[in-house]
Every structure is written in C-alpha cells, then in structure tokens.
Amino acid sequence: MIFYLALPLTLALYLLTRALYRRFPLPFINPVLIPMLIIMGLLAIWQLPLEQYKAGTAPITFFLEPAVVALALPLYSQMRHIRAKLLPILLCCLLAVLISVAGTLLLGHFLHTPRDMLSSVATRSITTPLAMSVSQSLGGIPDIAVAIVILVGILGALIGFPLLKLFGVKDPHAQGLAMGACSHAVGTAAAAEQGVEQGAFSSLAMVLCGILTALVAPLLFHLLA
Known part of the structure; x- marks a missing residue:
C-alpha cells in the first residue's frame, strides 16, 4: 500500500508545507524538515517497509539530477558578478572547507572519536x-555521512539567514556564499x-566547496586524523 501512496503523500506534504510557509514565513516551517518528520x-508508527516507500518515490529521485543541473x-544570470569577484569567492570557499574539515578532525581527535565515524562526519x-x-574513500560509513549531511543542511536552512541577519551580513x-558553503543543496x-542573487551564489559555493572538499579532505584527514 505504501508503494502507491508514497509519491502523492510526499508531494502533498511538500506543497502543503510550502503553502504554509508563504502564509507564515517562519524558519522552522521548512519544506524538507516538516514532510521528513x-x-x-508514519513509517515508524505503522511499521511500514522503507524499501517500498523508496520505490514509490523513485520518480522524485529520477528528477533530482536534472534539478541540480538546472x-x-x-x-x-549572475556570471558578470561572479567573474568580477572570482578570486575572493575561491578564497572564501577554500577557507570554508579548511575550517569545516580541519575543525571536525581536530575536535574529533580531542573527543577520541573512532576513525570511521570521524571520516563520516568530516564531509558534512x-x-x-x-x-x-x-x-567512503576515507574509510567512513556512507549512510552516516548522508544522515549528517541532511541534518546539517536542514539546520542551515533553519538558522542560516537569521544568523546572517544577527551578524549584520546584508550583501x-x-x-x-555562506549558505552554499555550509548547508549545500538544502x-x-x-x-x-x-x-536570485542569493540562490546563484549559494549554488556556486555548493559546487566549489564540493570540489575543494574532495581534493582537500583526504590530505587533511591523513595529516590530522
């Protein structure tokens, strides 16, 4: 049964949450967080099989890659601004990656975090x-890495702009750049x-930080882990 209900249920919850956010634009009314919870x-209360739900939502997964390309x-549309600020953008993204990965590794060292857990969290x-x-290339657990990434993305979507406003970041x-570097796709x-400008620069930061992390994280992991 859940196979046939998965797609319409997911879309309905997403659209309802979006409509609710337009009426009450509060950070915690998030179209990823609310439907996910x-x-x-529902899956936990009624003991519904997760595999059937995943199979039922396959069309959403199929359109995920074209959505990312879009x-x-x-x-x-923002290429003129990107070219004018390319060097500062690259430096900011590199600094964000270094702080994120190195900070995680150093904190994990002091907390005596197991190596496989550390390598799963470092790419958050x-x-x-x-x-x-x-x-996975660092010896981590992909499922844990995915869970951490999703949690970080949702947290960033919830508190990112309130924090930027609190610290007076208005540009x-x-x-x-801050949202894309810290909270990726979400x-x-x-x-x-x-x-449009925030979305474009967040997309750019997401791509650059992903590439830089893939290059820098293995080196930092072997130096600091």
Whole structure:
C-alpha cells in the first residue's frame, strides 16, 4: 500500500508545507524538515517497509539530477558578478572547507572519536553524493555521512539567514556564499527563496566547496586524523 501512496503523500506534504510557509514565513516551517518528520513518524508508527516507500518515490529521485543541473541557470544570470569577484569567492570557499574539515578532525581527535565515524562526519558540509563518495574513500560509513549531511543542511536552512541577519551580513552575494558553503543543496533552496542573487551564489559555493572538499579532505584527514 505504501508503494502507491508514497509519491502523492510526499508531494502533498511538500506543497502543503510550502503553502504554509508563504502564509507564515517562519524558519522552522521548512519544506524538507516538516514532510521528513511526518513521513518518518508514519513509517515508524505503522511499521511500514522503507524499501517500498523508496520505490514509490523513485520518480522524485529520477528528477533530482536534472534539478541540480538546472541550478546552472541562476549562475549564468549572475556570471558578470561572479567573474568580477572570482578570486575572493575561491578564497572564501577554500577557507570554508579548511575550517569545516580541519575543525571536525581536530575536535574529533580531542573527543577520541573512532576513525570511521570521524571520516563520516568530516564531509558534512557538501552535497550528499560527494559526501558519500569522499567519506567512503576515507574509510567512513556512507549512510552516516548522508544522515549528517541532511541534518546539517536542514539546520542551515533553519538558522542560516537569521544568523546572517544577527551578524549584520546584508550583501546578497555573501549570504549566498555562506549558505552554499555550509548547508549545500538544502541551504541553496533556502537561499533561492530569498532572491536570485542569493540562490546563484549559494549554488556556486555548493559546487566549489564540493570540489575543494574532495581534493582537500583526504590530505587533511591523513595529516590530522
């Protein structure tokens, strides 16, 4: 039964949450967080098979890759600004990756975190496919890496813009870079809600930080882990 209900249920919860957010634009009314919690609750309460739910939502998974590719459109629209600020953008993304990965490794060292768990958490700020690949190459557990990435993305979407406002970061380009560097695709979706510039620069940061993490994380892991 859940196989046939999975797709309409997921879409209905997403659209309802989006409509609720438009009426009450509060950070915790998130179209990823709310449907996820409801579906998890339904699967747990009625002991529904997760495999059937995943099979039922296969069309959503199929369209995920074209949706990611479509992020190139806002990037193209902001190409003039990106070219003018390319060096600062690269430096900011590199610094974000170094702080994220090195900070995780150093904290894990002091907390005596097991090596496989450490390598699963170190890739928390990049998009899910890259996080799975990089963490697995470091000896991590891909399932844990995915869970951490999703949690970080949702947390960033919830508190990212309130924090930026609290610290007086008003430039849309800086806001977008911060969201994309810290909260990958979920943060980029939240940035796109704020404006085209925020969405474009968040997409750019997500891509650059993913590439830089894939290059830098193995080196930092062997040096610091």
